[in-house]
Amino acid sequence: MIGRPAVRRRRELFERIAKGRGGAAASLLDPMVLAQAQSRMDELKPLAVAEVQVAIDHIRAMVEQGTGIDQVFLAAHDIRGLAGAYGFSGAGVVAGAIRAYGENLPKDFQPDWGLLRLLAQMLARTFEHPHAAAPETLAATCRAAVAKVMTREGREFPDGDL
C-alpha cells in the first residue's frame, strides 16, 4: 500500500508539531506569521478587485438583457466568496442575495428580472462605495426583498449567512 508510510509519517509529524511548545497554534497563529500571511494574501487585492468588477459588469449586462440566470448565479457566487476577503463585505452580501435567489431555480422558470436589476444596481453601488452601508443593514434589506419575491413564487429563502 502506497498510503501506509505516508499516513504514519503524517501522524508522527502532526504529533511532533502538537507536542512542541504551544503546538501548531503557537507557530501558525503567531502575530508575525499571521501578519505576513495576511500581507501576502493582500498582494492579490488588485487582481481580486479587477475580477469582482468584471463579474459585476457581467451580472449587470445579463440582467439588463433578462437572460442567463445560470451565469448570473455563478458570477454572484464568485463575488460572494471573494469580495469580503478584501474589504468589500457589503458587495459580498448583495452578491449572496443574488445567489440565494438564483440557486436551484426550476427548469424554464422565469425569474423576477426586476428584482435582479435592483440587486445588480445595489451590488455595483456597494462595490463603488464599500463603507456607505453596514453589511448587516444590507443583509437585512436584501433578505427581506428576496424572501418576499421567493415566497410569492412558492419558494423558500435558504437559511445561512448572506
Added chain:
Amino acid sequence: MGIRQLDVLVADDHKLTRAMIGQVLSALDCKRVRYVEDGADAFDEIVKAPPDLAIIDYHMPLDGVALLERVRRAANSPDHTLPVIVMTSLTDRKRIMALRDAGATEIIAKPFTAASVLARVAAVIDHPREFIRTRAFVGPCRRRRADPYYQGPMRRAADRAVLEVS
C-alpha cells in the same frame, strides 16, 4: 521546524482562490504545496502521493462532498483518515451537515482571512479527533463537545464503557 515539512494539496476551480490560499501557506514555508482545479484531479493526486492535509473547495467539478466520499470510502483511497478542510461560501445548515456527514475535518467559511485558514490548519494538527468507521459514517468524530446536560441514548461502545465505570 515541523510545519515546514507539511505537504499540502489545494483544490479549487477558482484560480484566484487557489492563489490566495497559496499566498497564506507561503508564510509557513511548507515543504510542498500542490494545486489542482477539481475534485477528480485532487483524488488522483492523493492516490499518487497522499499529502499531509488537503484544503478543498465545496463548489467545484466533482464537488467537495463527492471528493470526501472518495477519500473516506473508496477502495483505492490511500488514506481514509486524511485531514480535509473544506472551504465554502454556502453556509446553510443543509450543506454544512452534508459536509460534516461526508467526513470533513474542518470547514472554512468564505470569504476567509489568513487567520481563519491558519486557525483551521492549527486545529487539525493540535486537536485530532477520533476517526469513526461505521456503515453509515466514515470520518472524524462529529461530536465537537461533551454536553454535561445530554439526556439522550448513549449508543457508542465508548459511551457504554463510561457507563459501566460510573
